[in-house]
Amino acid sequence: MAHTQVYSRYDNLLVTFVLPITNIGAGMTWSGLPYLLASETSDLSNIPVLFIASVTASALFTLIGGTVADHFQRKSVVIVCLIADASLTLALAGIGSANTIYLFYAVSFSSALIGSLNGSILGLWIKDILNATADNLARSLAQRGIWNISAKAIGFSIGPVIYKVLAFNALYVDALFSVIPIIALFWIHDPDRTNHGRVGWSGGYTEIAKRDFWTRERRLIISLYALTASYTVPTVIISYAVLLGRFGYDVVNASSFWLFASLGSVISHLGLAQRFADRLNSGTRLVVGQAIMAVGFIGLWVSDSISSFIAFFMVFTFSNPVITNSLETEVYEKCSDSFRGRFAALCYLSDDLAGLFVLTTFNLYGADERGDFFYLLSIPIMTFAILLIYSNRSYLNSHSEKQRAD
Numbered sequence: 001m002a003h004t005q006v007y008s009r010y011d012n013l014l015v016t017f018v019l020p021i022t023n024i025g026a027g028m029t030w031s032g033l034p035y036l037l038a039s040e041t042s043d044l045s046n047i048p049v050l051f052i053a054s055v056t057a058s059a060l061f062t063l064i065g066g067t068v069a070d071h072f073q074r075k076s077v078v079i080v081c082l083i084a085d086a087s088l089t090l091a092l093a094g095i096g097s098a099n100t101i102y103l104f105y106a107v108s109f110s111s112a113l114i115g116s117l118n119g120s121i122l123g124l125w126i127k128d129i130l131n132a133t134a135d136n137l138a139r140s141l142a143q144r145g146i147w148n149i150s151a152k153a154i155g156f157s158i159g160p161v162i163y164k165v166l167a168f169n170a171l172y173v174d175a176l177f178s179v180i181p182i183i184a185l186f187w188i189h190d191p192d193r194t195n196h197g198r199v200g201w202s203g204g205y206t207e208i209a210k211r212d213f214w215t216r217e218r219r220l221i222i223s224l225y226a227l228t229a230s231y232t233v234p235t236v237i238i239s240y241a242v243l244l245g246r247f248g249y250d251v252v253n254a255s256s257f258w259l260f261a262s263l264g265s266v267i268s269h270l271g272l273a274q275r276f277a278d279r280l281n282s283g284t285r286l287v288v289g290q291a292i293m294a295v296g297f298i299g300l301w302v303s304d305s306i307s308s309f310i311a312f313f314m315v316f317t318f319s320n321p322v323i324t325n326s327l328e329t330e331v332y333e334k335c336s337d338s339f340r341g342r343f344a345a346l347c348y349l350s351d352d353l354a355g356l357f358v359l360t361t362f363n364l365y366g367a368d369e370r371g372d373f374f375y376l377l378s379i380p381i382m383t384f385a386i387l388l389i390y391s392n393r394s395y396l397n398s399h400s401e402k403q404r405a406d
Contacts, residue, residue, distance in 0.1 A: 018181040019126065019144070020151030022082070025177025027155020029111060031258045032163030032170060034240060037104045039164070039249045046101065047241040048363045052356065053105045055233075057112035059352035062345050064117065074125040079185050081118035086178035088114065093171035107171065116348075123328075124344060145269040145321055153262030160254040220392055221330050222347050224286070227385040228323055229351035231297070231378040234358045236261075239300055239313055242371040247306045257310055264314035268321040282326050286389045289322030294382055301375040 034047045068077055088110050095103065126144065162170045243257050296319060299312030331344050362374045 018184050019122065020147045021177055021181045023148050023151040024155040025174045026111075026115070027152035027258075027262075028159040028162055028170070028177075029107070029155075029174050030159065031156045031240075031254065032159030032161075033104060033107060034237075035160040035244075035249075035251070035254050036163040036167060037101070038241070038244050041101065044241045044245045045363060046104075047244075048237060048359050050104060050108050051233075051237045052359050052363065054108045054112040055352050055356045055359065057109045058116035059349060059356060061113055061116040062349045062352060068117065068121060074121050074128075075185055075188060078118055078122050078125065079182055081114050081121070082178045082182050082185075085111070085114045085118065086175045089171050089175040089178065093168060093175065103168070116352075124332075124340060145325070146266060149262055149265040149269055149321070153259060153266065156258030156262050157255045159258065160251045164251050217330070218343070220388075221327060222350050223388065224327060224385065225347045226350040226354040227381060227388065228290075228327075230354040230358050230381050232293075232320055232323075233351075233355040234362065234374065235297060235300070235316060235378070237359065238362060238371050238374050239309075239316075242300075243306075243309060246304075246309070246370065253306055257313065260310050260314045261317040264317035265321050268318045269325075282330060283389065283392065285322055285326045287386070289319045289326070290382070290386045290389060291319075293319035293323070294386070297375070297378070297382065301371070 034050055037046050037050055038044055089107075092103065092107050092110065162173060166173070240254075240257065243253065247253055293316055296312050296314075296316030299315065300309060303309040303312055327347075331347055332340065358374070358377065361377070362371075
């Protein structure tokens with residue numbers, strides 16, 4: 001595969017260092033803030049509401065992030081986002097003594113608002129670097145995923161403990177993990193993208209709205225994003241609430257839940273990195289991932305012990321990178337650089353809206369200690385997603401084979 005050598009392997013090394021550091025702080029807040037909220041209020045229904053605030057903020061900035069990614073130097077925007085995130089986190093930490101439920105929502109909303117912009121741009125930027133310095137994008141993403149998930153494992157595991165001990169003062173620690181990567185980012189080369197792509201701010205979405213843009217594969221990709229998001233992210237969030245509801249507010253259980261969840265993802269990324277992405281084509285990977293996810297999902301529903309619940313959640317998280325890796329690779333490779341950010345943003349927006357719908361529905365009509373309503377709601381959606389992938393497997397497989405031949 002021929003590449004335009006815009007980036008060097010040195011850039012690859014630096015960006016490999018940056019993302020895991022930010023993921024430690026993000027993982028710590030992701031697991032610690034809900035634990036603090038649930039333990040202080042003794043109301044598990046607050047956990048889905050907390051993440052509803054987060055997903056809403058993410059949806060608001062997703063489309064803007066896609067446009068910005070296509071227009072400006074990605075490094076500059078990421079640095080600005082990290083500075084803004086650290087500043088806002090420090091400001092919220094400063095008023096942490098108020099310790100009201102609204103402060104929990106403010107932290108979740110603000111973190112996701114900036115994170116959605118930063119995440120969409122940083123994700124594309126990393127793929128640019130990997131695509132220029134590696135022979136297989138899917139395998140390279142999996143290799144980077146090992147570092148990222150390992151970092152999140154650290155953040156997820158220490159999050160409940162840190163927030164239990166420090167309460168809102170833990171936000172000072174979170175801000176530190178946004179400041180450190182800024183130094184490394186200054187050393188990475190990135191081309192200027194001002195007005196990149198020769199389309200206006202709304203022009204890119206106007207082009208995407210045209211009928212001929214939506215090929216069969218692109219329609220399939222965005223549909224799968226929406227379908228899988230309707231039960232993947234909600235399962236993580238609601239299962240955390242179910243864990244605390246079924247087995248109590250033990251900080252060891254909470255930390256173990258996130259530790260083994262991350263371990264499942266690490267093992268999965270190791271499999272993808274060891275040429276699993278080469279040996280199985282896109283359609284087959286998606287079918288296998290969905291089948292494994294279904295096993296973990298049903299196991300979570302029927303588990304009555306803490307050990308089996310955590311074990312099945314580990315199975316569930318093992319399957320998620322298989323699905324995500326395939327979809328992210330497809331998004332990157334099926335769109336030109338001029339519109340890649342916008343198409344990715346539409347996929348992520350469908351992801352956010354699907355998760356928001358399910359979480360809101362669960363919170364309004366079916367919040368319960370066991371999560372029975374959610375599991376019953378998700379089974380038909382998951383079944384439809386598996387059937388959709390299976391019915392299109394020959395198309396996806398033949399397309400993947402063509403890519404490898406090219």
